[in-house]
Amino acid sequence: SAVISQKPSRDICQRGTSLTIQCQVDSQVTMMFWYRQQPGQSLTLIATANQGSEATYESGFVIDKFPISRPNLTFSTLTVSNMSPEDSSIYLCSVKLAGVYEQYFGPGTRLTVT
């Protein structure tokens, strides 16, 4: 597995503002993903963060709302833009290592929008 950190661990933000979440891995990984977990719900994939190119978004998620960067093989950011209370969720990054199918999750970022 890999050691994954996320910053911030939690934040309270006002509606209309943006928050950038960072995901850092201690080793190079082939794939990085961003998920959302709404209160009491399961995980929903937002997008796959592609190194050096635009992220691949799942249905229902758009780049203007959730811009993602992945400048190298160990780091990615997710921005939640123009936030509303409906964006209050836990945001999780996960990584996939070369040669395996498993995904490992970071500790998550708990976002509350007021």
Add this chain to the structure above:
Amino acid sequence: QKEVEQNSGPLSVPEGAIASLNCTYSDRVSQSFFWYRQYSGKSPELIMSIYSNGDKEDGRFTAQLNKASQYVSLLIRDSQPSDSATYLCAVNRGYGQNFVFGPGTRLSVLP
């Protein structure tokens, strides 16, 4: 039909009993299946992966896969109160490497 479904919880079992968690999936081409455990307020933790039909055992955990029936299960033997958590079933989507997660089953192991 949802892509991944799990038996609705919460599931309560007494300490020492076997907990049985079930998952069905709709995509016949899926090849990779995973069980994650999520404690309240924590992120999901991988506990089992299975790729071939049959059983796979790891300590007190046994994963079972039946691709013909599109069914995967997790058995927890000698359940402990520390096993109380939400268990998430994840399946790869199609031929790709993205996962689809089930809604989760909350397990309570009663002392």
